[in-house]
Amino acid sequence: MCRSIKTLRPPYTEDVTEEDVRAAALQYVRKISGFRAPAAHNAEAFDRAVEAITMASEELLASLQVRGAH
Template identity: 70%
Template sequence: MTPEVHDEDIRAAALQYVRKISGFRAPAAHNQEVFDAAVEAVAAATADLLDGLQVRGAAPGRGSVAKAG
């Protein structure tokens, strides 16, 4: 089992991903809206993934995420 993943962790990872892919640490004002929307979309997809994962012998949800292997 891995430690529980919190919403703050998911958002931080989403922000890091969008920064890496876009090449911008902080977008220009005219790109801020689309940048923020991308962060929210990635965070939502990640939360859906973690909430849907099932590990044998563990309750479903973020607290049941385990390393594959």
């Protein structure tokens, strides 16, 4: 699933921006919803999902402990 989403944790990626995390969240929501761009009546739910997944992903990345990292 979501083959275009890149790993966003060290050592795979050192400099992760908020835009990187949001792009991954957007790709995920597009994939599971089946919509590249939702219709107007689904836009709010789509955007909320992207935001929630972005926040959850940022929390996850901030919490991970990578062995061997300084």
